[in-house]
Amino acid sequence: MISFEFAEHFTQEWIESWNxxxxxxxxxxxxxxxxxxxxxxxxxxxxxxxxxxGKENVRKYWTIGLERIPNLKFELIDFLVGIDGITIYYLNTATNKKTAEVMSFDENLKVNKASAYYTA
Structure with a gap:
């Protein structure tokens, strides 16, 4: 089960890592x-x-994204905690679009699945 404390720490660390x-x-x-x-x-x-x-294919995809949006910056709006996952709701200030990213974790508290949803 994901604790609120873990979710809060993970979310902050995740935003900082992307930034x-x-x-x-x-x-x-x-x-x-x-x-x-x-x-x-x-x-x-x-x-x-x-x-x-796969992590290596994701690396290729995210490399393209970071090259296309060099001023990418996320600002946290909120996060939600579930039994085995977290939803991070944030603003991409480079595009001014909101995103909700739903993440599931494995037993080692690493993300194994994610789905992203965007504003139009």
């Missing part, structure tokens, strides 16, 4: 077999059809 643009730090939160489902991948990494499997 650092350091992919090694960002990817340290994820399992090797991590899978993300996101309409942004369909745009930036078309061969994925919106589903990117």
């Amino acid at each position: 650092s643009h350091n992919l090694d730090i960002i990817l340290s939160h994820y399992t090797d077999d991590f899978c993300i489902r996101t309409p942004m991948a369909a745009k930036l990494f078309p061969e994925s059809n919106g589903v990117v499997d």
Whole structure:
């Protein structure tokens, strides 16, 4: 079960890692077999059809994203805690779009699945 304290710490660390643009730090939160489902991948990494499997493929996708949005910065709006996951609700200040990212964790408290939802 995910505790509120873990979720709060993870969320802050996650936002800071993205704002650092350091992919090694960002990817340290994820399992090797991590899978993300996101309409942004369909745009930036078309061969994925919106589903990117495996940490190395995710690295390729996120490298493209960071290159295309060099001023990327996330601001936390809120986070929600579930039994085995967290939803992080944030604003991408570079695009002025809100995102909700729903993350599931494995037994080692690493993210193994995520789905992202965006404002229009």
